[in-house]
Amino acid sequence: MSDLTPNHEAGQPIEPIDNQKLSELAQKNIDNPEGGKKKIRTHTEADGFFRNNTEVRGHVIKVGEPEKLLGDDSAPNPTEVAQAGLGACISVGIQAIAQHRGVTLTKIAIDIESDIDISPTWGVGDLGEHKRPGVSDVHVKIELEGDADRETLDQIQKDAIEWSPVVNTYTRPANLTSELV
Structure with missing residues (x-):
């Protein structure tokens, strides 16, 4: 395990997704290609000093700028x-x-x-x-x-x-x- 992969032990299989659900999702989109077309919605608000917070499906993504680009290096x-x-x-x-x-x-x-x-x-x-x-x-x-x-x-x-x-x-x-x- 590393800081980047706290749920995965090196050398062990990566935790799989549900194969049946993967097959069902693929078949659903084969049967109805138009159903696979979705909208992605985000909402971003500026928080000053080039800091921005974006909400995506209830998650907040913080975005900023490094000091060399006049930000405070608080986020990527x-x-x-x-x-x-x-x-x-x-x-x-x-x-x-x-x-x-x-x-x-x-x-x-x-x-x-x-x-x-x-x-x-x-x-x-x-x-x-x-x-x-x-x-x-x-x-x-x-x-x-x-x-x-x-x-x-x-x-x-x-x-x-x-x-x-x-x-x-x-x-x-x-x-x-x-x-x-």
């Missing part, structure tokens, strides 16, 4: 939270695919490194046409251990990447609109 910044979501989404996909294929995993560890251009400084800095604020390149390293050979584990991670909603948000961005209410 928005891009770091997005990257954490990316890692978690890949992990969820790996777990579901492995379980569906009868593979028992004993370790999933994901390291992600991104390149970001922050020189536009939230629209008050270097604003040239050539600027692309945000993440431009993302490199994901995945360590998997389990009762399958390396080729099988590699295919599981490739399939998790292909079908990850968050990976697809990074690689096929959503249409975004905004309005003042």
Whole structure:
């Protein structure tokens, strides 16, 4: 066990999800693809000094900025939270695919490194046409251990990447609109 995985003992199988419920959920979405389309709702309020709190299904996610970006370093910044979501989404996909294929995993560890251009400084800095604020390149390293050979584990991670909603948000961005209410 580590601070990051207090419910998992190293070398032991990762606690599985209910395989029957996974199969039922998959079949439900095969039978009714429109039923798989959902709304995600969040509510964010600024708490001063670049601190923000976002409520999601009764959970509060704290987001801030590091001192170098004029925050108080009380929480990860928005891009770091997005990257954490990316890692978690890949992990969820790996777990579901492995379980569906009868593979028992004993370790999933994901390291992600991104390149970001922050020189536009939230629209008050270097604003040239050539600027692309945000993440431009993302490199994901995945360590998997389990009762399958390396080729099988590699295919599981490739399939998790292909079908990850968050990976697809990074690689096929959503249409975004905004309005003042």
